[in-house]
Amino acid sequence: MFCAFEGRAQKQPEFRLNIYGSYVFDDRVDSYYSNTSYYEGTVKGNLLWGLGVEYMIQPTMGIELTYLREDTKAPTTYYDDQVIVNNVKTKEFDLGINYLMLGTTKYFPLSEVIEPFFGLALGIGIINGSDPSTSEERNATKFAWTIKGGTNIWASEKVGIKLQAGLTSIAQGAGGGIYFGTGGVSPGLSTYSSIFQFSLGGGVVFKLGGKRNQSQQ
Numbered sequence: 001m002f003c004a005f006e007g008r009a010q011k012q013p014e015f016r017l018n019i020y021g022s023y024v025f026d027d028r029v030d031s032y033y034s035n036t037s038y039y040e041g042t043v044k045g046n047l048l049w050g051l052g053v054e055y056m057i058q059p060t061m062g063i064e065l066t067y068l069r070e071d072t073k074a075p076t077t078y079y080d081d082q083v084i085v086n087n088v089k090t091k092e093f094d095l096g097i098n099y100l101m102l103g104t105t106k107y108f109p110l111s112e113v114i115e116p117f118f119g120l121a122l123g124i125g126i127i128n129g130s131d132p133s134t135s136e137e138r139n140a141t142k143f144a145w146t147i148k149g150g151t152n153i154w155a156s157e158k159v160g161i162k163l164q165a166g167l168t169s170i171a172q173g174a175g176g177g178i179y180f181g182t183g184g185v186s187p188g189l190s191t192y193s194s195i196f197q198f199s200l201g202g203g204v205v206f207k208l209g210g211k212r213n214q215s216q217q
Helices: none
Strands: 009-011 014-024 028-035 037-043 045-059 061-080 088-107 114-131 136-154 159-175 193-210 211-217
Touching: 014 061, 014 159, 028 193, 045 193, 061 114, 088 136, 114 159
Parallel strands: none
Antiparallel strands: 009 211, 014 045, 014 193, 028 037, 037 061, 045 061, 061 088, 088 114, 114 136, 136 159, 159 193
């Protein structure tokens, strides 16, 4: 009697856990209701952090679900010449910005260590704005998108350092009628200004799975 054993390589699905930490730079927001009535302000730069779970559908292509968070401030000035008294008002608002994104990343490996990439993601931006002087809070959910580019530098087979630059935007995300309350200057105004934030930073990436198992028969 003879027994035959056949070894076959079966590859487990590969996932990646991406931990992000970047600095986002200031972004100016403004909106003109008329030639004599407008607001302008700045979404201040701060730390943008979060994590993503990525499934590698191909050796050089991944689909990633990402959550990102930024806590910052937005000093804002309002002007309305229809108001006789105190027609210029300045306030600083507290902002908490959450991003939930789904997107793809394309990798261009140059070696086992250096792995450049480019990615695009779409999703939502959830903004909580509060006025510290009145404790008033307002929330809004808007369409958001991000593009990113950079490289992974693999320190080992499973752990790498991520270096990346990105541009994240919330379309129509800053408005006098949503979360930048005008404090009595002109509370009925509701025009908006999109938020664009450029970021530099990176993070850490971990490979999960992807090993080859030997099956016998």
